[in-house]
Amino acid sequence: MIINADLHVHSKYSMATSKNMNPETMAIESVKKGLNLVATGDAFHSKWLKELEDSLIEIDDTGIYKTNDKIAPNNTKFITTTELEDNHRIHHLLIIPSIEVAWQMRDEFTVKNMDSDGRPKIRMNGAEIMDIAREYDCIIGPAHIFTPWTGLYKEYDSIRECYDDKPDFVELGLSSDSDLADTIEELWDYTFLTNSDSHSPWPHRIGREFNKMELDELSYDGLRKSIKNNNIIENYGFDPRMGKYHETGCIQCHKIYNIHDAMDRNMKCTCGGRIKKGVKGRIQELASYDTPQHPSNRPPYQYLLPLSELLSTVHDKGVTTKYVQTRYDNLLKQFGNEIEVLLNTPIESIEKVDPLLSKVINSYRNNGLNVNPGRGGQYGTVEYN
DSSP, rough: EEEEEOOOOOTTTTOOTTTTHHHHHHHHHHHHHSSSSEEEEOOTTTHHHHHHHOOOOSSTSSSSEETTTTTSSOOOOOOOOOEEOOSSSOEEEESSOHHHHHHHGGGOOBBBTTTTTTHHHHOOOOOOOHHHHHHTTTTEEEETTTOOTTSEEEEOOOOHHHSOOOSSOOOOOTTHHHHHTTTTTGEEEEOEOOOOOBBOTTTTTSSSSSEEESSSSSSHHHHHHHHHHTTTTEEEOOGGGGSSBBBOEEETTOOOOOHHHHHTTTTTTTOOBEEEEHHHHHHHOOOOHHHOOOOOOOOOEEEOOOHHHHHHHHHHHOSSSSHHHHHHHHHHHHSSSSIIIIIISOHHHHHHHHHHHHHHHHHHTOOOOOEOBTTTOOEEEEOOO
């Protein structure tokens, strides 16, 4: 079977996260997006685990969960996940066999307070976290590996330096793609995952990056086999220029710097602010080749932008305004779900409904977007004429 899966989100118990990140809302909004499987996130937080137990039903001991069918017909299914921060401030994504196993694992970690945040700060290194994950048969890999604040490569020059072993996958993050990552030779042996890391259930956040995957069956074991065997059909995500740490730039005035010029300035901007090394600059430091060298089993990477953000851009209205949401709902009513509109609906059909939208969708489908790149914590923006 082929599914669309977003395997990294957060619950309302993580910092700076929407209070609407609850199972019912996540299920309903994920159906609108076109996701078949979505992460629970935050599966070591006791209040969230209790809420998951109260709200979700496990399907035939598969490790896959659903809400009551009355909540959302043909609703999106859930898989148990969490993100952990280690003692070097590196983030790790764990996909866990079940909610029950998540309860069992909580006491295995050295942590001051597991419930202080949905993404707990573990007083252990990556290798120690991996050992526990392996003991409980979890799938583990580095989250948003290139992110300059909390990605593995901000601390290490190789993955094995962190884990002393090979993890199951690498999550690329919003500021990179397969072309950038495959300039680094050590990454050729890894399955790439593209996930939203969403802090909100609304479709312009959840599923903004996702994976089209082939599974033998919809189960935890089926998902694990798919990841380990790199049965990813296609990765979907942001044009990396849209990521807020793509270019090296000042976190205060957002001026873009060449990485070498920034280092010559000791990472201090002319405005006095701090220059943060961007994903592109860090990849250039790690790169084995100037151009990507894709392994034969690397799936395509398709750029994707949230439908409501595209509508907001072309109509110059806010994402959450009634104007944009009415047009969004109309498109879903006609064409099914957001992913279907963005990827598969003929441009001619979209043009009949919204000529301005059809032009920008056609542009990103053909990798022709004009983007003002993100840097220094500021997301990139599409420049549309």
